[in-house]
Structure formats: structure tokens, C-alpha cells
Amino acid sequence: MSEFVRLSGITKYFGALLANASIDLVLRPGEIHALLGENGAGKSTLVKMLYGLLSPDSGEIRINGEVVTLASPQEARARGIGMVFQHFSLFDDFTALENIAIPLAGEVAGRDLREKVRAKAEHFGLAIDLDRPVYTLSAGERQRIEILRALMQDPKLLILDEPTSVLTPSESESLFKTLDVLAAEGTSILFISHKLEEVRRLCSVATVLRAGRVVAEADPRKTSARELAALMVGEGVADLRTVPGHGFGAPVLVCDRLDVEPDTIHGIRLSGVNLTVRAGEIVAIAGVAGNGQSELYSAISGEGGTITAGSVTIAGKAVTREDINARRRAGAAFVPEARLGQATLPQGTLSDNIVLSWHATEDIGGLFVDRNRLGAVSAGIIKAFDVRTPSTDPLAVQLSGGNLQKYIVGREVTRNPGLIVIDQPSWGVDARAAAHIRQTLIDLAAKGAAVLVITQDLDEALELADFIVVMCEGSLSAPRPVREVTRDEIGLLMTHRAGGPSGGVHA
Amino acid sequence: MDMLPLILATIFTAATPLLIAALGEHVVERAGVLNLGVEGMMIVGAATGFAAAVLSDSSVFGLLAGALAGMALSAVFGVLVIFFATNQVATGLALTILGLGLAGLIGQNFVGQPRGAIAAIEIPLLKDIPVLGKAIFTGDPVFYLSLVLVALVAFGLNRTRIGLLLRAVGENHTSAHSLGLPVRRLRFWAILFGGLMAGLAGAYLSLIYTRFWSPGMSAGRGWIALALVVFAAGHVWRLVLGAYLFGGITVAQLHAQAGAIALPSQLLSALPYLMTIAALLVLSLSGRKGGGAAGSLGQPFVPER
Known part of the structure; x- marks a missing residue:
């Protein structure tokens, strides 16, 4: 099969953090390709480079065999790459039609735009009221606007970043139907998700990322969800221990x-x-x-x-x-x-952040803050809740999402x-x-x-x-x-x- | 001559600089930038405009020079907040302080020099309408220009493609960027337009409204213009309403002072400013939170690469 996009050796650092390490990926026309991985595995970083929002530190992007530099989303769009964002890139106070018109070049956005949009929407089964402001619409409707906006430029590759995270099961199902139509017409689709069942339902190829690296390429229709999960996470995650048969109180x-x-x-x-x-x-x-x-x-x-x-x-x-x-x-x-x-002050140390929720109920010192006690409490939480920190008492912003959340939960749980x-x-x-x-x-x-x-x-x-x-x-x-x-x-x-x-x- | 048309005409003259400056800032804020330097750009426009008019003996040239001076100052602001992503509030305040100082320097040799009135444009037939005819249709050229500008800005923002893009950039710069809109360039153009308008408003003050230059003569009108933009909450027509309301109060308090009302003149002079506070208070109490301000207003935009 021919290929539309080929990424080779794509590497991206954010400061010292290696977000993508020498990633190879091939996208073919008519193929729905899953990009799997946990939060923080580097999926979003990779597609942002493909869409011109970020530039890779090294590696090359080929489109139809030609090496290209995608310096901006305009260039990516001009080369036939469209993207639907997880947190929609819509303008809340604008109508659906205005939202669709914004990125289109002048001649497309002319008087007959409404007709063109309507025809497109009908073809792909996307029901949208074009004249309502976006803030009055549901998440499913908003996503249809995003998709329709991307489709107005007849993209050869459509990237969808966790598109089903805000959809109801039936909305997801109608999205899949639209994507099936698109793929059947030869559009290549890159589908980012961590929901394995829908990937197995929809995609014919899956690339699995873990910690910024490609760890596997698999056929999701022939691989069980359990195997895919194991690929994403690495070693198995322990099942939850439930406490059977305890009664409920007042x-x-x-x-x-x-x-x-x-x-x-x-x-x-x-x-x-x-x-x-x-x-x-x-x-x-x-x-x-x-x-x-x-x-x-x-x-x-x-x-x-x-x-x-x-x-x-x-x-x-x-x-x-x-x-x-x-x-x-x-x-x-x-x-x-x-x-x-909200839960923490990003530029405050972990021990200072204790004060945020403890000041109302706990003794943290009188006129002056009892730093020794804060430090001891903080160290206790870090130990008891397995918080991985870069130093003894780092700033909240220096922790990864998971570790910070463990710390915050620990801070609250410690108050009994x-x-x-x-x-x-x-x-x-x-x-x-x-x-x-x-x-x-x-x-x-x-x-x-x-x-x-x-x-x-x-x-x-x-x-x-x-x-x-x-x-x-x-x-x-x-x-x-x-x-x-x-x-x-x-x-x-x-x-x-x-x-x-x-x-x-x-x- | 009847008093009423004369009073109305002075109201329009008092309101025109407010309207022009507010119109410029309105566009800037639609693009998502808060420029608190309107007062500074206005006073520099007033000083430069007056100096240029005296030197060239042309009020038209003075108006042009004032507008360009305002724009030059706004370019400084633009470079700082757009390309160095500085804090917009702090930079705007600094711009006002810089403008006040700069204007004193530019205008120091022109204090107290008189300047003749610019020729009024009398529109035949229409000027013969009783009362309103005299008040509206015998105005100065910039008064008419301000009305044309209002129409242009309203049309431009709501009906043209560039207006749509500008509003999109102000509404949500992250989305605009991810769709490939040139966020920073559009904002920079909007800031320059705001500066041009503030400068023109300032030159109007010194060349048409008072017809002399004195340091500090903008007397807080830039701040009133900023308040007007908040008051307008995204609607250009409310900008016009607000400007003429404030023009009316300004003139009314002048007449009240002359008419020996038993109130301290300082209190009367403070009326327009008290009204500003009152208008903002009413606006913030009346439901709609956020007051129709652009979604990304005041937030610096730095694209990650």
C-alpha cells in the first residue's frame, strides 16, 4: 500500500524532559491508525509536530515521499493535514458557521460557504445547527463542528486527539460511522486514544507509545485489550483490593x-x-x-x-x-x-502547600508558620503515598501529574x-x-x-x-x-x- | 443665536476625542489586548499635533502628526507586549507615564501659543433643520470623520473577514493559533490602530477643542475612554452613546459652574469621573459577568515551538 506520511527518528525535548525519542510512524491512505499510550506517553507532542504546532528537535517528516518542514499549522493544513483537538479549538461566542469560516481562505469563505458546509455535513452525517453560538452546544455538537471545519479543506490526513473523551456512547458510535466513511474514501486517519475497546472496533493498525518511545506496533483487531494495556503500561498494574461486605453507616x-x-x-x-x-x-x-x-x-x-x-x-x-x-x-x-x-500553588513548595487545606482545621503554628511541622507532615505524605519527587521539598509545579495528585490526595487523607x-x-x-x-x-x-x-x-x-x-x-x-x-x-x-x-x- | 444648538455643538466637540480614542481601544481589546496607555498616547498626540501645526501652520498636518505620534508610541507598547510578552497592565501604565513626560518635553516651547480654529464644514440644506441642524451639520471635519470611523469599525469588525479573524484572536488565542491564524501580527496591527486613534483624539484636544497646548491637558480623558470601552461591552453603538453621554456631562458641569450653582467647582469638575465609576459599577452589577470582554483579554500569547 502507498504511504501518505512517514515520520522517521522524530525526537523532541522539553527542557531536560525527553517527550519523543526517535519515533517512526507510517500513515497510509484509507487506514485508521491508532496512536495508543498513557497520559504523558508523548502522543499529543507527536501529533502537534505533525500539525506544525511544535517543531521536532531532530528527525524528518515526509509527505508523499517529500521531506517537509511544517513550521506552522497553516503549512500543515496546506499539505492536507487536519486536526480535531481534544479540548476543542472553538470560539465560544461565535456561531458554528463563523467557527468554520475562520481558518478558511477568502475564496472558500465566500457567500456560498453555507451551502458548501451544509452539503459536507450531509455527506458525512454530521447534524449541526450552523447559526447557534457554540457555547449553547453540547460537547458532541462542538466536536462535529471541529470535524466539519477540518473536513472543509478535504484533508488527506485527519488527526483526532482523544475524540471520544467527551462523548456519550451513542455520540461515539456516530463519530465512528463518520470516520468509517472518511477512511473508505481514502482519507488516512490518526486516532489517539487510550480506550482500547473503541480502538479495537475502529482501527486497523495501532502504534503504542510508552515514555516517549514506540514500544510496539500491533493489529488491534487481533490483539486483546489486555495485551494492548500491558503494552501501554509496561509491567501489569495490580488489581484493586476491595473490602468485601462492609456495611454503610449514617x-x-x-x-x-x-x-x-x-x-x-x-x-x-x-x-x-x-x-x-x-x-x-x-x-x-x-x-x-x-x-x-x-x-x-x-x-x-x-x-x-x-x-x-x-x-x-x-x-x-x-x-x-x-x-x-x-x-x-x-x-x-x-x-x-x-x-x-486550585489544589496547589504551583510555585509553592510541597510543604508550604500543606497550609492551603490544613489551616482551617489543623495546628500549623500560631502567629508564625511551624515549618518543622509542615516539613515533617510533607515528608510523611511523600513516604506514605509513594510520591516520587525530584528533591526533598520541591515546588508543586515540578511534580508530574500523577505524583502531584498522589500528594494532594495524601494531604487530604492525612487529615482523617x-x-x-x-x-x-x-x-x-x-x-x-x-x-x-x-x-x-x-x-x-x-x-x-x-x-x-x-x-x-x-x-x-x-x-x-x-x-x-x-x-x-x-x-x-x-x-x-x-x-x-x-x-x-x-x-x-x-x-x-x-x-x-x-x-x-x-x- | 439660540443657546441650545450651541450647547449641543459643544457637547459633540467634547465627546469627539473620547469617541475616537475609545474606538481605537475597542478594536485593541477585541483583539484581546488591554492597552492602559491610552492617556499617554493621547497626550503625546496632543503635544505633537499642536507643535506640528504651529511649525507648519497647518492644523490638518498637525492632526496627522498627532495621530502618527500616538501610533509610534503604541508601536513601543506593541513590541513589548506582543513580542516580549510583558505584562499588559504594567506596560500600559508605564506607557501613560512615559507619554505624559514625553508630551511635556515636546510641547515645552509651545505652551500658551494660540492657534486659530479649523474651518467648520457646513452641510447645505441639512444645516437649516431647526436646532439639530446647527448642532450637527456645522461641525468640524474630525467630528464627521469620527462618525465615519464608527461606521467603518462596526462594519469592519462584524462584516469583514479581517474583523472575524481579529475577534477570533481576541476570543481565544490558543485556538486561533492552532488554526493557523497569525495571532501576534493581527494583535500588533490592532494595537497600531488603537495608537493612531488615541493620537488623533489627542491632537483634536489641542487643535480643535481647546486650541492651545498645556501640559497634562488630556486630564484623564484617556481613562474615560478606557471606561467607555468597558461600558460598551463589545457594542460599538454603545460606545457612541457613552461618549456623548460623557460629553454632555462635561459640558453640563461647565455650564453649572458658570451658572453659579452653590457647589464647589472641584466637585462639578469631578462629575465626569464619578460618572465613569458609576457606569462601571452599574455595568458590573447588571448580570452578564465578564461584561462581553474578549475571552483572551490581557493575556500574553507565547506560542510554544
């Missing part, structure tokens, strides 16, 4: 018919949210990103949003109007989604909270650290704490939780025991209110 966190107005115009309004987490119980909130999870996290932690009706109770104490410190004093601990800037609320525990965290964090949460629940996990990763929710609730358009479904629920059922809850209005306290 409710620790109770949200009762909570209505919350968002802080920003693009935020999601929460209405009638009922949620109970009991001692010893792990509840997971699943759902497609942007359905109100962040707003719920803020309402529970007391950091944002305006509660217009309903109440929040932590360990029997009404905290609806209280701030995060009062909630911490009631026994709660919070791990927000943003590790740098009766309730821990954690938003996206393993987002951007490598598999080993993710497993470690999940184990920590399971152990904490076994000791009698209530655990609330907000996650976009359905596998994580199913693996971790006793009960699962689904968030959709600012409302919560009734809680379902994890053992009884199916993926299809959750998929339905993510899009429709299949479970009816939010149920009350569960049995």
Missing part, C-alpha cells in the same frame, strides 16, 4: 433539593439535586463533561455558585451558607479538578476526613498512580469515611464505586448500585432522563 453528605445558579454565563444551572453519601460508601457521579459536575463540586465545597434553594449538610451540620473552611471543620476534605492553581469529595481523581494521571489513588479511596471508605468521586471515566466509576449517579444537564439521576447497572443504562442516563427525576435518599 449519611455524611446530604444535598437536599439543591438549586444552584452558576457564576459564569456559560455555566450550568443545577436544579433539584438530591445526593446522599453515607459513611463507608463510595458514590461516583458519572456523566459527560460540562453537564454541571464542576458546578456541583463548587456547591458542595462552598467555593462557587449561588445556592438559591435546598441545603447542604455535612456530618449533620447544615453548611449551606458556610464557606469551605467551615465545611472542612465539619470533617470534609476536597480535591478539586485543577491540580495546579469523614468525607472526601474528589473531582476527576485520575485525569491526566498515569495508570499506576491512578490505581494507587483509587486504592487509597477504597481504603479510606473501608475505614468509615464517605467518598464522593466525580469522574468522566466510566470505567473508573464502575471500578471504584458502590453506587453510581449520572449527571445530565444540571440534574442527577437516582443512585444505582454498581453491581446492577449496565453501561447501556448509564449511556442512556447521560443523554436522557431515563431514570426520571432525581431520587431521594436511597435504601
